[in-house]
Amino acid sequence: MLSYRRELDGLRALAVIAVMTYHANLEVFNLQIFQGGFFGVDVFFVLSGYLITAIIRRDMEKGSFSFLSFYWRRAKRIIPVYFFVLMISLLGAYLFFDIVSWKEFSKSLKSALLFYSNNYFLIQDGYFANNERETLLHTWSLSVEWQFYLIFPLFIFLLSKIAHRYTFSIILASSLLSFVFSYTEIFVFSNYDFAFYSLSTRWWELSTGALITYINRESILEKINNNVLEVIMMTSVFILMFMMFFVDSKAPHPSFHALLVIIATSSYILFANKGELITDVFSLKPIVFLGTISYGMYLWHQPIYVFFRTLKYDQIRNEQFLLLLIITIGLSYFTFKIIETPFRRSLGNKSILASILLLFSLTYIGSNVGKLSPIPSEDISFGGSIAKHENGGNCHGQIENGIYCHFNKKAEYKIITLGDSHLGALLGSLNAYIDNNKKTSWIDLTAGGSYPFHVFWPEDHNDYKRYGIITDNIIEALNEIDLKNTTILYGQYMIGQLDHLNTTDMTKSQKKDKVVSDLQNLQKRVDRLILVYQTPLFPVKSKEMAQKTVNREFNYIQKKILYSELENKMDINKFITSKKESYEVLDRVKGDNVIRIYPENALCDDNYCYAKRKRDGIDVYDDSHASIHGAKKIFRLIEPYLP
Missing domain, CATH: 3.40.50 (Rossmann fold)
Structure with a gap:
């Protein structure tokens, strides 16, 4: 049921590159590249549901399943590098953010530490409005997954005890109910943000991955002609690429478009077979490498983008994206080798637990520190x-x-x-x-x-x-x-x-x-x-202009002088x-x-309108x-x- 499949890492690589490119807001000839890159998260959800259910079922069939063991393995896989990135993001935010942005960051950081940032961002301005400025916005999906991990093993365990024959049917029913609920929240109640962030409206995506584990993949592959498999795989990847490239955020999400992505991802998982063109391409070493470090890439990219925009430019140009991509890959590989791999394979449980508690404590304490800022x-x-x-x-x-x-x-x-x-x-x-x-x-x-x-x-x-x-x-x-x-x-x-x-x-x-x-x-x-x-209406936003200006200096007195002399006029x-x-x-x-x-x-x-005058505060902040x-x-x- 569960063995390492290189092509799934290849699919992860596609998903993370799509998300990263979308968050960079890259354009070529005034057309946004990967304008549907947010569908990469939907791909991750299906893969996560598939893999953890396969692990649970394997252990249950062996008679070795333990809730404690399952949660501990998940914690070792997810938490150490996650908390490390949060801590580094904390340091960057303290150094580079204004006092208002720092306070907002601190709130989001606490929610991310406790894996409820999806609920935190639910009451903010919305995912598609915020993705350029929220350092930890991307952690919402990790919160959804962690909440799923807490509930789903118990769900599966209870079904195996009281309704073993109907496990697949009940999971399918829960998935359909979640899908209907998602549609209702969007098209009946117009609760777009709730539909986007809530586990209840994303359950169907994760549980679809779980359902795949109940299908005998080997039997299907034996019965289907290779040419048919090629058609299925090419169609699946075509759908994924089409949705990621051409469907933008104006479409309500998750809705019918997400359903197509979920079906395409599920087909890919089911029908990928060595010797097919698509499978072999997605199994190439460079692509698999990116898939292997995709978790780190997902964690690192958003803080890197936000700090770059804070320090340098509001818009990321294509050549700058390549530089940021290289930095993201470098940091991801570093944390994969130094944190992810040792915590999963070689460190003892006591060392791991101590490290997790230390990272959590330092980050949580840091989030409560007041910030001295030259900008009132x-x-x-x-x-x-x-x-x-x-x-x-x-x-x-x-x-x-x-x-x-x-x-x-x-x-x-x-x-x-x-x-x-x-x-x-x-x-x-x-x-x-x-x-x-x-x-x-x-x-x-x-x-x-x-x-x-x-x-x-x-x-x-x-x-x-x-x-x-x-x-x-x-x-x-x-x-x-x-x-x-x-x-x-x-x-x-x-x-x-x-x-x-x-x-x-x-x-x-x-x-x-x-x-x-x-x-x-x-x-x-x-x-x-x-x-x-x-x-x-000013062409330059004073808040961002001021923050970039004061970030040129590390000396607080010099920052104050720079801010005082700053002027934004039209x-x-x-x-x-x-x-x-x-x-x-x-x-x-x-x-x-x-x-x-x-x-x-x-x-x-008589001559100018001022968003900020010299030796005065900001009057128009955006x-x-x-x-x-x-x-x-x-x-x-x-x-x-x-x-």
């Missing part, structure tokens, strides 16, 4: 994370769940915040204002990326349904809330909303009319409508040109109770979102008009 936290932080709902989450975005923050509920006057993350950036300043003005209540209905009264995003966008839910909840809330004595504070990245392409129900001109009509109707229902116009004429269309839309909203707030009055002079520091300046323009 408020210069690079999003104000929308300050105001908190009673459930502990940020107020910004709660409306997606059908709830919202409401402070000082019994106050006579009311402020309602309405808009996307660009207004959300001001919520920290508004939160401080409300704390000092108990006569005013505040309701927050903001949510990132959304327009309050319509979904302008194209219907094939992953978040189309989510934005529909947000819009419905906002409209329902506004209909339920008594708008007497109410000031509405509205702000939007209008350029982005107007430029969403492929919207089937209206043209760009109709979108503009829709916005004007919606805001005009809102103006008639409230005492005051405050329109916060577009924050300047010609005022470029801003005037870029703002024209969005300003024209808001200018059409009329009424004596309409107040217009122009962020450029706080951020620009391309267009005000930092907490900058939000205070913009809020001073708003405060005189608040109740």
Whole structure:
């Protein structure tokens, strides 16, 4: 049932190269290479399910299966090099990250150490939004596998005792249920992140690998003509390559596309046979070598990419990718020889356990260390994370769940915040204002990326349904809330909303009319409508610019000087040109109770707009979102008009 197969290491090599290339975001002629490289993880899941089930069944048939022995072998295989890479990543993050990124890294590190990072990243911004900046994002799949390892042996063991005849059927049923659950979460409830990260929605991929072990592979190979086997193998690899090259992250995952990958991987495992072209190619020494160290390559590549982007360039060029690939292979081979092999084969159990505990302790303690940074936290932080709902989450975005923050509920006057993350950036300043003005209540209905009264995003966008839910909840809330004595504070990245392409129900001109009509109707229902116009859009992101600048020095005083003298500005004429269309839309909203707030009055002079001025903090930390520091300046323009 279980013997070493070189071609499976070859398949691992394909999977890890696909994942690495995808995370590098490489492009040739403006086309992303391996834009479906994330399917490499699906391949790993099938292989993992296949191999651990084969091990469990082999030991059970011999009568030598032990839970303790199984978990210990898995721990020796996975944990030592994993904890070592986490510890090195900790050192890199401490040296090169700003204070905000360090705090976020520390949280993700703790979750990775305890193998629940899939659940941690589930509540972040999503895999496809985060893959360039999250050092440990890739550990989500290891958490899923480890959770599977904890549950599946017990599952198999119980089945062997109470339903031995139906073991295959019950595993198949669990796989089908998981597949249906995954589809339901995606296409019925639009829980894309849950479907992506959860063991329950990935169970079917891992258990498909388990099912393969119940099929008599040798018998099948004897009965099928070699030419047919060649066709099956070539088709399987073609499907894998096609999915990895041409299916991008816009498609919900895991769904039908993942099913094709799982079927192709399963066929490869079942029908690979020495003497076939595909099998022999994937058994070549260089490919097998990469497969042998693929675990290390998977662990190392993401931290290497993130640190490179932090220190040097946001985008990895093709020649730089080759350099990073060589570094990754070198480190992977080093840890394979120095850590993986000795821990699996020669070190005693006491030494292994002591080493694991030492690595865990050092890394966990390190994750709790405070960081001294020349860049103040408020210069690079999003104000929308300050105001908190009673459930502990940020107020910004709660409306997606059908709830919202409401402070000082019994106050006579009311402020309602309405808009996307660009207004959300001001919520920290508004939160401080409300704390000092108990006569005013505040309701927050903001949510990132959304327009309050319509979904302008194209219907094939992953978040189309989510934005529909947000819009419905906002409209329902506004209909339920008594708008007497109410000031509405509205702000939007209008350029982005107007430029969403492929919207089937209206043209760009109709979108503009829709916005004007919606805001005009809102103006008639409230005492005051405050329109916060577009924050300047900068070509260079200040947060990343600042971090790269201070990382040139190791001396803290020199870092402080470099940061103080840093400047990020844009010609005022470029801003005037870029703002024209969005300003024209808001200018059409009329009424004596309409107040217009122009962020450029706080951020620009006669010649330039500044994301950061010399000897001052950062006002716009990315391309267009005000930092907490900058939000205070913009809020001073708003405060005189608040109740």
